[in-house]
Every structure is written in C-alpha cells, then in structure tokens.
Amino acid sequence: MSSSWTPPNDYESRPVAILGAGVLGRRIGCIWASAGFDVHLRDPSPQQREDGIAYIQENAVLYAQKTGKKVGVVHAFESLEDAIANSWLVIEAVPEKIQLKIDTFGELDTLAPADCILASNSSSYKSSEMLEKVSEAGKSRILNMHYYMPPQCMVVELMTNGHTEEGIFPFMIDRCKKGATLPYVARKQSTGFIFNRLWAAVKRETLTILAEGVSVPEEIDSLWTEMFVKGGATPCKTMDNVGLDTVAFIESHYVEERGLSSENTVDYLQACYINHGRLGTKSSQGGLYPPQAVENKCASKDYRLVVLDIGLSSATPSMTSGSILEISANGQVQKSLVENQCLPDGLVVDPQTGRLFWTNMGIPGKEDGSVLCYNPETKAVDTIIPTGKINTPKQLALDSTSNKLYFSDREGLCVYRCNFDGTELEKIVQAGNPQKLEDAEDTRKWCVGIAVAPRLGKFYWTQKGPSKGGQGRIFCANISTPVGELPCSRSDIDCIRSGLPEPIDLEVDESNCWLYWTDRGEIPFGNSLNRVHLNEFGQCSAAQKSELLARNFNETIGLKLDVENDAVYVTDLGGSIYRCGLTGEPKSLLYADSTRAFTGIAIL
Template sequence: MTPWKLPSTAGRSVGILGAGVLGRRIGACWASAGYQVHIRDPDPRQTNAALQYITSELWRYKPIVDPNTISVRGFQNMEHAVEDSWLVIECVPEKLNMKIDLFAELENITRPDAILASNSSSYKSREMTAMVKPETAQRMLNTHYMVPPTIRIVELMTSGSTRPEIFPFLLNHFRASGMMPVIAHKESTGFILNRVWAAIKRECLMVLAEGVASPQELDAVWTEMFIENGSPPCTLMDSVGLDTVSLIEKHYIQERGLQDRGVLPFLQKYIDEGRLGAKSSKGGLYPPNHTVKTANQEQASYDNLHVPSLYFLDIGWNNDPDDVGFYRKGRIFVGSADGRSPLKVIAHHLPMPDGIALSQKAGKIFWTNMGTPGQNDGSIMSCNLDGTGARVIIPPGAVHTPKQLSVDQENEVLYFSDREGMRVFRCGVDGSNLQTLVRAGDWRKGIDDPTLWCVGITVSAREGKFYWTQKGPPRGAKGRIYRASIEMPQGFGASNRPDVEVVFDHLPEPVDLAMDEEGSALYWTDRGELPNGNTLNRAALNPDGSFSKHQVLARNLHEAIGLAIDKKNRYIYATDLGGAVYRFNMDGSGKQTIYEDQGAFAGIALLEQAVPSSSL
C-alpha cells in the first residue's frame, strides 16, 4: 500500500457541503485567502444565495487577494463538487445517520489523500466513521467554526485516529484563511467553547421552561452582569435556530444520561408552531427581526445572519440631462439590508430601468426598461444574480413603457404593467408566451389619459388574483388599485373581461404594490402630493375578500416608488426618486435610511441569504 502523504493544495479546491448560514461563511473565509472553493447544496436556491453572499460580503473578511480574482463555484452534484478537493468540510444538519452516510460516500468519490472534516458542534468525528475504512478514519477530524467573520475561532478535534501530521498542516492553512485555530487536546463532546456554553444554555432554558423569567428579563440581567458587547443567550439561540438547539440538546441528553427537566418539550412547542428563531417569519424566543440590525444600530456577533441582499435600480436621472445618452444611464445596485455593504453596480447603461424582481430558484434577476420617453421602445431583460449573462427577454417595441415586475415563483411566470401602453402582461421567465391580461386603453390612439396608465403589480396566489395600479394625473386624486383573476374568464379578452374590480380609488398617485406573506394585507407606495401622497400605505384583506380602510403607514418620502417586503424578518423596504432606500417595521414605524444620495431609485427586490434547508 502506498504510504499516505499530506495533500497538495495546488490547483485543488476546498469543498463545502451545505450552503447554509455557516457553509457560505466558511466558503468566504477560504475564498478571501485565494483558495478555490466549491460549495455544494442540492437546492439551487441555497447555492445561488451562497455565491451571492460571498461575492457581496467578501469585504467583511478582509481579503488578502483581489476580490475580482476569487474562484467560487456552486454545485448540486456532490461528486463533481469534491472530486478534486484537498479538504472537504461538511455542514449538513446535526443528524448522525446523515453524517455517517455522507462520509461513507465521500470515501468513494474523493481523492485518497483528501482531508475530510465535520463542522459538527455536538458530534465527535469518531461517531461518523462507522461505515468507512480505518485508513479513511485516519484523515477525518472535526473542524468546528464559530461565526466568521466576526468570531474567527475554529476548533480542531481528532477522530480518535486522525494522523498527527494533519493538525500542524491545517493550522497553517486555517491561519492563512484568517481564522484563529485551536486544537482540543482530547475528544470531547461539544469541544471547548460549546461545552461551556451547553451548560449555560441548558440552565437558561430551564429558567424559561419553569416560568422563572421571560426571555427579555433573562437577557437583561445577563447583559448587565456579563456582557459589554456581544449576544445574550436567548438572542443567540434564536440566531442559531431553535430546531438546531433542540437537536443538539437531545444528543447531550442521550450521551450523558441526563434528565430532561422540560427543556425538550419547551423547545418542541416553538418548533411545532414554526417559531424557529431568526430564520423564521414567526420568530422564536423573540419576535421576528430581533437580530437584524442596520448600520447605525449596535450589532453583535450573531446579528444579521439572516439579513437579505438588496437589489435596486437607479433610473439615471441624477446624470446631466444635456449629456448624450442621458436616457441610457440606469444602473442596478446591490447592497445589504443592514446598509453596511458598499454598494456595487452589477449592470449599467440601462434605458431608464424601473421594475425589478428576482427568482432565487432560477438564480436570475429580471427588470423592466422604460426606454426613451414618448417612444414605444420599452423592454424586459434578465441576468444572473452577479450581473453576468444579461439578455433581452421581451424586445423593444413589444411593450411600451414597462414598470413594476412581479414573479410567480412557484410557476416561474412574470407579471408586469405597461404604463403608457395601458396594459398588464405576463410571460414565462424566458419571455415566452407573452399574454395581455388587461387592456385599459389603446396607446396608438393617444396616451394622454394618465388614469389609464398601468404602473404597479403584485400577485396573490392565495386568492388566485393579481393587483395593479392605474396612477392618474398629478394632484388629481384619481389613482386606483384594481384586481382580477389570474385565469382569464372563458370567452373574454383583455379589453372586456368582467372580473376587473376596483378595490381603491381617489388615491393621489399609487405606484408599486406588494402582498405580505400570508396574502392578508396589500401594501403600496404613493408618489402623489402630501398629505396622502409620498407615502407608504397598507390595507388589510378581510376573509370575505373585501378590504378594510387603508392606512398611511409612513409619510414624507421624496417621490416614493419601489417597494419590497422582507417576509421572514418582517420589514418593509421602499425607495424614492430622491435617492434613498428606507426600512420600516411592518406597521410603518422605525424608519431607517439604509442608503442615500447615490442615484434616483426606482424598483427594489430582496434576495434571502438563508432559505429553508434541504437534506443532503
């Protein structure tokens, strides 16, 4: 048998299995030091989100290489992801059988010198060697990351038979990737820090389960006593996820023969209700969005694990109107919803872009271009999440002045409004099967009646309806919001369908629309005059399909346009032509300015940094 040698890293990748919160952060650590990174997840939404995270957030990791030279690739096929890897790190759910099967598969598809690591925080890698050969177990170990980039600690622990030369070899490479590695001197469930934290966490849960204190009271006294800057225990558990906390607790109880004094049933109640913590739209121990902080708020290590990326459009109006090509200076910006990432332009020289939407499943951005004012040259385009692969899917002239865009994620269908074209359309995500759903007027006979201009649009799958705005003239209070069925009534067409219904009228100038997660409320921006214009608005949808009287949630925007709802963290984002991106609580309170003074902003869309996990 050929003696085993430490692997060469030249031309080989670091393979990461699992593209969730920690998987993508581990990938960013290695990429920041110039290592090739392969991230594998069976869900393309996860890999797309991970690749976007690494691209947009790499600055946080203080890269020692040019960010434009990093090599990070996403995979769904495991063999292709790790076939050339010198190091493979699994970040799959904390289920031992899954990890045992995974390492058995890795034994067959990786090179025989590849080092195989587990990021598990509760299982020893010894427990994962049940189905591998003894020589494979000798190149297995734990490499448990905390939460980079803020906490750079990574704990290394033997499988019980890990080759000793692997540890100094990995220490050098971990340090090169910006980490602070520490080696556990012997096998220990929970390693070093997590073992201490496990005891503290368990007692905190018992205090809660027994009703001795509320999460807020417990965190308050803990903060006063022990923390000057960091995350108190209940906030920390919410950030990690209560389902993960429960799995780890079960393992500790089983291994150590501990008596469960009500902790697991206490956690199970939250899990059964879907209250998993910061990754859930229902929250956890705290309400949703508790750990999502903006740049001007104090942030701790576990905050903003689930903060989305913001994609929004600069219409180009801040450029010199006398400049040649004035109407082709629109841009797509990418930033983070906490406002801490520098804005990045991923597309430019666009002819007055207005509406934007994302498909995380397809890994695509879609946007509308209004084109040159007064000309029938609007278009719709798409590109990859990083701005590459731009293509026209609805060519100029097929639509007049397309505005807001909405994606039916389940059926991969685009809906959009055509302002001066006085129509509402839908088509496939590739532009195929373009259909006119509503025709409010005929632009060829004149476009001078703004009451017929279709602007905003959103889709309510729960109702089987789509909504759109017809904004009306400035200062006219003739704006309306309509709805109709997704399915065209048999025997009717876009000009005479009988199911068109006015749900709100006499509005200043309603623009973009959005539905909340449950489809129980409609939100819109209004560009009109104060007091009811330049506002953010909401109306509750009643069980009988009627709406309650609409509320003005926030005022004093500067020609409000774009609108997007973070349905998981429970925030509203809005843009205005004055050049600001705002964040609001769902009731309109807590207004924060995220970005400003870098353009005249129109449509906005969100990309989640963490989506529901898939089994590997």
C-alpha cells in the first residue's frame, strides 16, 4: 500500500455524511456532531429523517460533554448526491443487505469528492465484499468502520478491505478520539472484526454449557461478573499469568476430548511462544505480553502507590479499622503502613521528604477529625492537627512552594490551610455556619475536594450537594485572601462548574492547565472521571465544556495525576484502583478487593 496518502483537503470545515438515519445511524451522526463537524443525514424515509434530526438535536449536547466541542449543525437529505456533496467522510449505515451495500459503494465511488473517505458500518460483511462496482483507484479509500451502540459503548473498530491506504488508519484513529470514541484496528480482514469474534466464542461455549446441562444462566452470569467484571480479568493477561505452557496443556485435553483442530491453539502457542521460552509472567522472556509488562508505565522506576482503606468494608468493620496500604505498580499489596485509623479520607505525599499526610474524618458532625503524618524512615506517626479543632476533614492538597497543607472540612462547611507542622491553621473559605441547622443540613455547602495551583495563584474545592442530586459545584479563589475580607464573604470566589451529579476529589495539572475531578453521582455522568481546561489565569467560563474521561466506577472517590506518564489513578468505595490514560487510553483495573473501600491515593 502507498505511504504517501494525505488527509482530505480542508476536512475540518467539511461535513460528515451518514447514510441511514436508523437507530445506529443517528447515533453515529451524534458522535460526529459532538466532535464539532456538521452532519449530513441521508435516508429515503421522511419519518426516519425527521426522527434522526430530532435525536441528534436532543442528544448532541450530552455527547459533546465528552469532547468539549461546539456541536455541529445537522441537515437531513433524501438525495444521496446532495448528502455527500463536499463531505470528507461518508459512513454507510444502510440495512445489512449485501447487494444494497455493493450498489451504494458503486454510487459513492462515482459521486463522492475524490479525497473523501468511504466507510461501512457493517459488522456482517467485510468491506472487500462491497467493491464489485468500485473502480481500482476507489478501493484505496474504503474501509470498515464499525460502531457498537453509543453512548453506552463508545468503541469503534476499523478494518482494511485489503486495498485501503495505510495512512487512513492513523488519521481516522485521531479523528475518532476527537469524537470521544475508542478506536481499535483489526490488522487484517476478519469476519466479525475483533470483539464480535470474542463474543462469538463466549456465546458458543455458553450455549454448549447450557445444552449439556452443566450449569444454568444465573450461575454463568454470576461467575462472569465475579471473574471478569468485578475481578477485571482480561484474556491475554490471564493466559500470561496462568502460564502459556499450562494453557497449551489444558487446550490439548480439549483438542483430544472434542476432536478439535490444534492448529490455532496448541500448535500456535508451541511454535510462537513456548519453543522460544516465552511462557508468560513467570518467564524472563515474557509471553503474549513483553517481559515485565504491567499496566503502569513506570514499573522500572520502582513505582509505588499508597492508598487509604476507610475500613468500613472489612471483615470486622469499625470506626477505627482504616489503614494505609502500599501497592506496587503491577497491583500487588506490598504492606500496610499504618493501621487503626478513624475513617481516613484524604492523602498526599511530600515530594521533598517522602512523608505521608492524611486526614481522619472522625465521626461526622463531631469536632473529632484530625490530620496526621507518617515518616517512612522512622515509621513514626505524628499528629499535625489533633481532634477538637476541626470537624470532618476530607481531601488534602499540598503546596510545596509555601509548605502549606490545604484541606476541606465537610461538616465544618469550610476550607482550611496550615503549615506542615499544623501551625498557623487558618480558615480560608466558609460556605455556611455549621452551628446553624439550616446551613449544617444543606449539603450544597459541604466542602469535600481540594486542589491548589501555586503557579496559577488559585485553589479549587468542591461542594458536593445531595447524594447523586445533580447540584454539585466546583469553586475557585485566589491563594491570597483579598485584604480585609472574611472567609464567609470573599469577593474573589468563582463557581466554575455547577449542576454536577456529585463532585468529590480534585487535582490540577498546572503545566497543561487542566482541572480533574471524580464524581460519585448518578450515571450517565456520575461515577466518573472528568476534566475541564483552564485559561492562563486558572479560570474557566461556564460555557467551557468538560470532558468525561472514564465512567462506570463503583462510588468513585480519590484520584492522583501522573502527567509525565499519561496516567491518572482513581479509587472507589467498591475496593478498586484503576489506571486511566489522559489522552485516550481507556481505564484498566489495577487492583480489586471487595473487602476494602478506598478513598485517598498518592504516589510514593
């Protein structure tokens, strides 16, 4: 294939055409509209055109919350020629009838702009089966581009027709990411692409188990949930962990008992891996994955995480069963650093000394919260702020330029800061009067998350609102309190996000001006990891769109950025720790234990 391919001319100002305004076609149109492109929706049915336009107009703004783009304009057409005029991309989503698709691509080859990319959403047919009426030159711009069911699933699979220009794939991968989809490329033609082939095997074996009376649907689904959903097991890593020699041995038994071919299982493993000493994680040669490959890119640097377990999911939960755990880059608990803590919540590490600072919430509503410090060299635990001074301290933030700790006090309805030794404790925000019942019960005034950005001169905090109530807000103020002003009436406080499901913890990437937060609220936008871009003054307008980076956590709480390695770590009360990419890499499960409930997280 040629490597001199260039993108369509002026594609950013040209429309995307979707052929077929049915359930999937209109959702594909919504994706591209949310990425900022005008969309031409073509369907011979007036009703489908009307319904497709209505769907995109009603939902594109929701899709765009993930892209941060201004939604494009959508038009509906009956005429194919009018619909594709000046388009840089055409995606056919017509009924799954091969002759109809053959005829469609024949017309597109003739009518579409010469630099226009032509894609089929078909999952039943390879695009190579649709080329009968396409010119030789036209074949190079055609590919499969199969969507699943957005917005529930934002995966799209790309596949060559055997003639497709190689340069189209990296270009389309980047465009897909701009539309908040997760692109995967099938390296060669394959009926069913990648996921459908995986699903076909699972479906086939599930039906066989049922037909043979080995199990029942409820047990199969429960096992799947425990092993793959909760446990986060993935096929290739599981085989590496089991050992490819063991996998081959097990498969040999199936081959013999069922009379199967060994060509693509046992023989493949033997020839490509086992004969070369590549047995999996137990081998220095690696296995399906390279040697020492782990989810965390920083394993070579003795990368370690520390995380707070609040203790309420333990075998014997109590108000003092919280702990601080050290976890390796590959998701193994190394040791417990501190035990018997009273509902630990926020955690930071001083990069200069390696000391750990954390908050203990105490009993909500009583002034028995505290801030403590652990010295990894001496193993000593020191009290920075003793009980009796603060109420329910939550997330911590550290400003190493001024040696200050910042933390939110939830039931105290305020934000504090102090020196690393606890002196000069000062209240810098007072959202309400905790002695006043009306204020104390107003969860919109509960301060939870905190982040500080010294270079931007700002600090940020969340006021979460009622549980999953859609009234959460994020505020910012200047690090320097305006002269003569009180914490309860500062004139420099700005609300930069409102109407959030239930925002919890925050962190700022000052270098790239991004504010990240976790949201514990209701789906589809709660239980998520989010971010918004800040201007050079550390602010953002209400019109600035947020990006939803990852979702479907289980009561998500803590986060820790690792910008250098394109990562953010996220915890949830379901006992899981995830690693998410900052530039498109989907979340992956690093650690899971249902007997734990994680809150704060930091990097050692």
